Amino acid sequence: MNSISPKTSRRGFLKASAATGGGLLLTINFTGIANAATGPAQINAYVRVMPDGIVSIMAKNPEVGQGVKTSLPMIIAEELDVDWSQVRVEQASLDTEKYGLQIAGGSTSIPRNWDLLRTAGATGRQMLVTAAAKTWNVPEVECTTASGKVLHQKSGRSLGYGDLAAKAATLPVPDPKTVALKDPKDFKLIGKFTRDVDGPAIVTGRPLFGIDVTRPGMLHAVYEKCPVFGGKAVKANLDEVKAQPGVTHAFIVEGVAPADKSTVTTQLYPGVAIVADTWWHAQRARQKLRVEWDEGEVATQSSTGFAARAQELFKAKPEKEVRKDGDVDAAFKSAAKTIEASYSYPFIAHASMEPMNCTAHYHDGTCDLWVPSQTPAQARSIVAKSLGIPEANVAVNLTRGGGGFGRRLNPDFAAEAAWISKVTGTPVKVLWTREDDMRHDYYRPGGFHHLKAGLDKDGKLIALSDHMVTYGQGDKYAASANLAANIFPAEFVPNLLFGATIMQLGVPTGALRAPGSNALAFTFQSFLDEVAHASGKDPLQFHLDLLSEKRVPPAPPAPPLTGAAAAFATPPFSHERMRETLKLVAEKAGWGKRTLAKGTGLGIAYYFSHAGYVAHVAEVTVKGDDIKVDKVWVAADVGSQIVNPSGALNQVQGATLDGVSQIYGAEITVAHGRIEQGNFDDYPLLRINQAPPVEVHFLQSANSPTGLGEPALPPTLPAIANAIFAASGRRVRDLPLRKASMASA
Amino acid sequence: MPHTLTVNGQARTIDVEDDTPLLWVLRDVLDLKGTKFGCGIALCGACTVHLDGQPVRSCSTPVSGVAGRKITTIEAIGETQVGKKVQDAWLAVDVAQCGYCQAGQIMSATALLSAIPKPTDADIDAHMSGNLCRCATYTRIRTAIKQAAGLETAKTEG
Incomplete structure (x- = not known):
């Protein structure tokens, strides 16, 4: 059973750090959740320590091949002072309250998170040191750490993080400003050749990517959009398509355009959905599809x-x-x-090797997504807007993306999957063909x-x-x-x-x-x-x-930027x-x-x-x-x-x-x-x-x-x-x- | 109609249309998700599997043509001596970026080293140029192949 100490509740921590004005620190959610002695103890939003000393570190940003699922946890592990062999990395779901911006874009993962994640790791280390000092009844300054252990050299005692985690998790969170960071010359992990944490799964073909997601009762869909941008389907031979083997649904989607097209480019494009028991059945039936399109005004452009x-x-x-x-x-x-x-x-074109895809399950006014996206919050937003449900009702699970290069900043495919799932009432995976991908890019x-x-x-x-x-x-x-x-x-x-x-x-x-x-x-x-x-x-x-x-x-100094503009601002x-x-x-x-x-x-x-x-x-x-x-x-x-x-x-x-x-x-x-x-x-x-x-x-x-x-x-x-x-x-x-x-x- | 395939040493009977590409049988019927879909027309190599030890593009191989033949996928290639060496080299060199194409790369590299245990750069070009890597990890793919072949000592500098 989890119990939340009122002293260190998320709300409390958020208030405290907001007062210090450190915008990024808001995202460190040191929840102080203590677990039963036999279970893992959550030290903070990023770090869980198992009783056997195995440390689970959350990878918060989407991984599309840029390496952050390895490099961001390395920063935490360094300051936490654990060996990399003790670390297990878990992909975080979308939770912007806990993690702040979760985005793969602008080469920002390292600069935006360097100080934050060092502090997260060092704070965890500090809490484990405090726990050890209290256990031994010695001053904290006499304690050191190495390889996932707290050491008291004077008495020759040591305790593994696994033994200390439950106690540490009940302690008040120290003010991050008072937590000492390592001198870079003492880094043991940062700066060392470190292999991709997903490497073993990649070379043995274990499911990792969006395309690999499967859900109980899931159907497969293809989605034919007008070859001319901005065009709409007028009518289609849906009955003939529905008669093809394995096909369960075929229908026209009107699409949902953004209110302001000049600033919001991601949208649910109009098209025709074909749903079947397997993807090949859907794609095979698509070869019979005949659509009359209203191509619109873009048809004159070349x-x-x-x-x-x-x-x-x-x-x-x-x-x-x-x-x-x-x-x-x-x-x-x-x-x-x-x-x-x-x-x-x-x-x-971006032409990432994994064609665009998303799995969605709409049920009871909520929508669960499994999506290879560089901007999971954007996927949540477009799905909520397209379906007319609150963002809070959209849960986003992040999968590894088979290449991004910026394409997955616009998760239009998530809206397609969500819409189709709402129609079928089942989990649905939408998968684009290479031609869809190349002809409907940004x-x-x-x-x-x-x-x-x-x-x-x-x-x-x-x-x-x-x-x-x-x-x-x-x-x-x-x-x-x-x-x-x-x-x-x-x-x-x-x-x-x-x-x-x-x-x-x-x-x-x-x-x-x-x-x-x-x-x-x-x-x-x-x-x-x-x-x-x-x-x-x-x-x-x-x-x-x-x-x-x-x-x-x-040039005269520009007014300070705020929000996303500040996050992506380039230094002089x-x-x-x-x-x-x-x-x-x-x-x-x-x-x-x-x-x-x-x-x-x-x-x-x-x-x-x-x-x-x-x-x-x-x-x-x-x-x-x-x-x-x-x-x-x-x-x-x-x-x-x-x-x-x-x-x-x-x-x-x-x-x-x-x-x-x-x-x-x-x-x-x-x-x-x-x-x-x-x-x-x-x-x-x-x-x-x-x-x-x-x-x-x-x-x-x-x-x-x-x-x-x-x-x-x-x-x-x-x-x-x-x-x-x-x-x-x-x-x-x-x-x-x-x-x-x-x-x- | 029913087809009996030998996949990774096991006989599997599946009921699909004759023209169903082997790729979709593997992925959606047999739930072997390691083999990837990239282009659908045998241009990118992401879907490479072995058919009686030879590399083929499963996206363009109808299931009707593979009955009775031995199909090996990325999930089982590590059970072969060469396949295991290739996987180990891929890990040691840390080849992958996004990793999506790497199953196909490993299948092609294993076929290459099975045919030519000590390949030259030209051999690597000839046998690996059918496999696209959009992240362009080609430098490390070449290094890993040479390392698996014992042509280069363990090297992790790229």
Whole structure:
């Protein structure tokens, strides 16, 4: 039986920590739940200690391959002072009252939780020390801990955490501000190569993912949406579909659109549901489905139309002025040299290996979800809105996600499963096909840029302008389609003008790994390479000069952000950190020190995103139309501490190869309002035979640790594009390479 | 109609349409969830199983064609000597990111090492290029294969 001590109730703790103003500390829910001596004792929301000393640590954030199910518990275990072999990691369900934000996005898991989880672990350790000191009747200061034990060296006594847990759990929670954290030099676990906690289940094929969920009485569903975004089903041959083997239900869903489409993109799309005893039966019956769609107005949109319109719009001034420093027109007139170029990049899909899916069980006005989502709270919200039930009536169980890359930030599939379950009255698993997944994504938006730069007689960059033709609805940018005012080299060029013009778009867009940066890094870092060559300087030297000082007065401080905006705010750019990272990668790649064969070249690029400083050098060989990336060197500064070197290295190599994949072949095109690609034949992903070695170096600077899921992607594409130029004299200004039949086979 | 299959050494009789892909028999009828659905048209390799020791894409293999043949899935590949070595190497190298494709990768790698115990890089390219990894853990997949083959000593640096 659990009993809750009134002194340490959640309510009490929340009040206390709210008074200290530590927003993040609100999420530490030291419930002080004591258990019978034989059961596990819950020390706090994250930590349960079994009588045998096994420590169960909750992994609160969604795991989609970024490694937080291992790295976040490592932080707690370190400060709790237990051996990793004693630790069992459990995936937490959605409980934002207990855990605060539970999200996999923005490379924020480590920076947002570093202090919080260290404090959670250290507080647990402190309570166990107090319990031991009381047991022995000795001062706490005489007690130390190691490997899940409290030690009293004077008397030679020791007690395992398992023996102390029940007592510790009855103690008042110490003020987190008074709890001592370890000196990082004493870390035993953080900084050590630590294997994924789900590794044994992964290599033996045990159920882990959303697609693997099964519930008693569960039915399987497919959901056909209009191929044109915004279209609706008018009628369908439902009777014929229902007559197919195994089919239990077939019906049209009207859909539930968000009240404000400009800010909320996730919704229950209209469509036709087919439900059967097995997924194959549902999918087999779908081959008989004939739907009459009302395609709506988006059916007039196409990629070729957008490209032509962008060229027209470049002739006019930008609709929006995004940033203006100095006087670019005057500077261009006085410049010794000007450089102009247009760049473009396509829409791309997320294409995570596990197609979107969700299992839902609607019953008695409540809905249980099992969902591979990066934003379980968003899944709860969209399901509640779609079904018209309170959020409190939606329970969200988190499964491992087979890749996220930002796609699972928009859990539209959860609303589908919930709606269908409400109709059938049974648990239902909705599973998309690959084609559903590719044709109903929230795409990385494409974009078009016209850039101009001016150099003075010494080859110094004195002026730069960019007109971005992008996408949106009305005068609002589509998700991830904006040009931010602080995009580098803003602040480092005295005369600068950023402008944007919006084309109306009905195709949903969203965040894809390093949103914004993944496209803008290619554009700006490629163009700056053109400028560097025009300046007559070596590109590395040009960039080190450019990064040497800010050349416009700093902007007045913005009002402090609140809520989600604060959670995802990027700290200010440090050109010193960027320079050091750039120097490191150049040194490791032998920049300027090696003689390369004809047709082989090196390209350099760097970018600051998600608080991480990353620089790449790519070595590329070009033979005719064949381009081969031979090797990539990466340097990254993500602060003082790499929590898990295994995960960190894997992320940087993976993000870099993701960039190689994108530059080779990733392109989604729109025709008549629908997506033309559907599977890996027309949307190729990088394969092992195309994957170059990626050599990674971390520069551990004296800064708080930040995340790594994203920042290693953006510089990859321009580093390769710049290397292609160095190797062949051909400048890549339109992605992907495949378009120009330039990709390696 | 009924089909009798030998899955992981056990005879299993199931009643499904002839055109049902083996993948969906394994996942939804026999509740073997380790074999994954990725593309449905044999382009990604996530659904790789062994048919008489040879790697096949179960998403595109109708059940009618596999009666009487030995089917091995990720759940039982560790019972073979090579399969166990491959799984151990995958763990030691800590290959996975999301992990979704890795069952298929392990099945293909096991087939590779069964056919070519000491593969070259070119052998690895040839035998593994049918398996996509969207997280792009290819560097570690290559390392793990070499480690399982005894071509590289235990290495955990990537």
